[in-house]
Amino acid sequence: MPQNHTDTPGTDDATPALTREALAQAALRVLERDGLAGLSMRKVAAEVGVKAASLYWHVRNKQELLDLLTDAVMGSAEPPPREGDWREQFHAYCWRYRRLLLGTRDAAKVVAGRLAPGPNLLGLMEDQLDRLRAAGFTDADAAMASYLLGAFVQGFVLQEQSPISASEVLGTSRRDIADAAGDLFRALPAETFPNLVDLAGDLTEPNMDARFEFGVQRILDGLAALLPPERR
Amino acid sequence: MPQNHTDTPGTDDATPALTREALAQAALRVLERDGLAGLSMRKVAAEVGVKAASLYWHVRNKQELLDLLTDAVMGSAEPPPREGDWREQFHAYCWRYRRLLLGTRDAAKVVAGRLAPGPNLLGLMEDQLDRLRAAGFTDADAAMASYLLGAFVQGFVLQEQSPISASEVLGTSRRDIADAAGDLFRALPAETFPNLVDLAGDLTEPNMDARFEFGVQRILDGLAALLPPERR
DNA sequence: ACCTGAACACCGTTCAAGT
DNA sequence: ACCTGAACACCGTTCAAGT
Numbered sequence: 331m332p333q334n335h336t337d338t339p340g341t342d343d344a345t346p347a348l349t350r351e352a353l354a355q356a357a358l359r360v361l362e363r364d365g366l367a368g369l370s371m372r373k374v375a376a377e378v379g380v381k382a383a384s385l386y387w388h389v390r391n392k393q394e395l396l397d398l399l400t401d402a403v404m405g406s407a408e409p410p411p412r413e414g415d416w417r418e419q420f421h422a423y424c425w426r427y428r429r430l431l432l433g434t435r436d437a438a439k440v441v442a443g444r445l446a447p448g449p450n451l452l453g454l455m456e457d458q459l460d461r462l463r464a465a466g467f468t469d470a471d472a473a474m475a476s477y478l479l480g481a482f483v484q485g486f487v488l489q490e491q492s493p494i495s496a497s498e499v500l501g502t503s504r505r506d507i508a509d510a511a512g513d514l515f516r517a518l519p520a521e522t523f524p525n526l527v528d529l530a531g532d533l534t535e536p537n538m539d540a541r542f543e544f545g546v547q548r549i550l551d552g553l554a555a556l557l558p559p560e561r562r
Numbered sequence: 563m564p565q566n567h568t569d570t571p572g573t574d575d576a577t578p579a580l581t582r583e584a585l586a587q588a589a590l591r592v593l594e595r596d597g598l599a600g601l602s603m604r605k606v607a608a609e610v611g612v613k614a615a616s617l618y619w620h621v622r623n624k625q626e627l628l629d630l631l632t633d634a635v636m637g638s639a640e641p642p643p644r645e646g647d648w649r650e651q652f653h654a655y656c657w658r659y660r661r662l663l664l665g666t667r668d669a670a671k672v673v674a675g676r677l678a679p680g681p682n683l684l685g686l687m688e689d690q691l692d693r694l695r696a697a698g699f700t701d702a703d704a705a706m707a708s709y710l711l712g713a714f715v716q717g718f719v720l721q722e723q724s725p726i727s728a729s730e731v732l733g734t735s736r737r738d739i740a741d742a743a744g745d746l747f748r749a750l751p752a753e754t755f756p757n758l759v760d761l762a763g764d765l766t767e768p769n770m771d772a773r774f775e776f777g778v779q780r781i782l783d784g785l786a787a788l789l790p791p792e793r794r
Numbered sequence: 795a796c797c798t799g800a801a802c803a804c805c806g807t808t809c810a811a812g813t
Numbered sequence: 814a815c816c817t818g819a820a821c822a823c824c825g826t827t828c829a830a831g832t
């Protein structure tokens with residue numbers, strides 16, 4: 331079996347040394363393959379060709395590995411180009427963050443579990459704050475707006491990705507999910523739920539991009555109101 | 563040991579019959595006591611004086627029990643009074659929902675995991691949509707706004723409750739969390755992170771109520787822009 | 795109709811022991 | 814310095830068997 335026979339790393343890297351970074355990447359691969367529920371220490375260990383107990387040499391516990399994983403996910407984020415007004419850039423930030431979370435399996439759940447500002451997230455925050463201040467927001471408002479963006483996008487994607495359960499209230503039909511959900515709303519007693527019955531179509535509108543855009547626009551309009559009129 | 567010796571429920575309820583509702587309440591008690599990570603089928607079973615395997619008679623699997631639990635959490639929600647303009651009422655809705663999620667241990671995590679519209683949630687949606695339409699929002703906007711409220715509040719509380727990890731980037735100091743976080747931001751290299759250093763105080767402002775209110779106000783302003791001027 | 799015992803295939807974590 | 818085997822105290826779920 332391959333073995334490191336030297337203490338000075340870099341001189342003989344046939345076995346590339348088990349770094350925390352390598353662990354994070356392995357965890358990311360397991361996450362993609364098996365989802366967050368299937369992400370176990372044993373599997374991550376196997377992914378790097380080692381036994382589960384060995385991981386505890388590099389990492390205090392599973393949560394710390396998840397923290398590394400979180401920042402690894404953030405690592406593939408790219409700030410939008412510095413073009414257009416603040417609205418355009420904030421808008422792009424929201425959409426890119428959502429795309430990022432949608433792009434990695436269970437990413438929203440991973441990120442939501444922990445507030446772990448690793449180097450990658452710190453870089454993004456720095457950049458974002460810089461643009462908000464340049465747009466004319468006060469320090470406090472810039473900080474708040476940045477936080478709001480994160481909370482909103484994470485919350486939205488989490489909601490977006492959470493599976494719809496057909497509980498006994500709604501029956502158990504199958505079919506195209508959105509249509510089925512619409513029918514179920516329509517099938518509710520109209521005396522007790524007149525609005526749900528009436529808005530069944532709108533409520534089960536499956537275009538999540540449109541729903542997201544709605545939210546982003548509300549927040550943009552709300553933020554604009556904080557600026558002096560000439561900077562909006 | 564106590565035993566039901568009759569098939570007609572209600573005539574002899576010394577043993578109150580294991581209903582799904584009772585299971586949900588038991589799960590809620592375990593959740594309060596041990597948190598979501600500590601909520602196991604075995605513990606819920608013990609809570610109702612039964613073995614784990616028995617639960618599978620009443621419930622398909624753990625996820626279905628969590629769905630029941632979700633609606634049980636929603637069950638203690640009370641719609642705000644029908645007073646004031648739509649802004650005031652929407653505002654109250656946001657705050658009450660947040661208070662509800664903060665009031666039960668790990669409630670945000672439970673609710674975020676699954677889109678399970680049980681009877682209690684349906685009632686809330688119905689009421690909310692009714693008010694939004696009365697305020698003058700179009701059907702589509704009312705549906706969107708209702709969804710936005712849910713996503714935002716859940717996302718916010720989830721973020722609010724997620725523990726801050728002191729990763730190796732930020733050092734490992736203890737002390738009052740907010741102060742420590744502030745110091746850690748201030749300790750970053752000012753050349754690479756000028757804004758984080760500069761806004762350290764604002765970024766680590768521990769008043770979550772204020773942060774939440776900020777978000778709510780942005781959304782309210784954004785929604786207002788959808789209405790004809792005379793109804794804002 | 796409802797509950798149990800026993801089993802299966804997993805978990806995260808610890809720790810003495812190896813090299 | 815880094816890894817392993819073995820163990821501990823758990824998991825969710827199934828299923829034949831009980832009453």
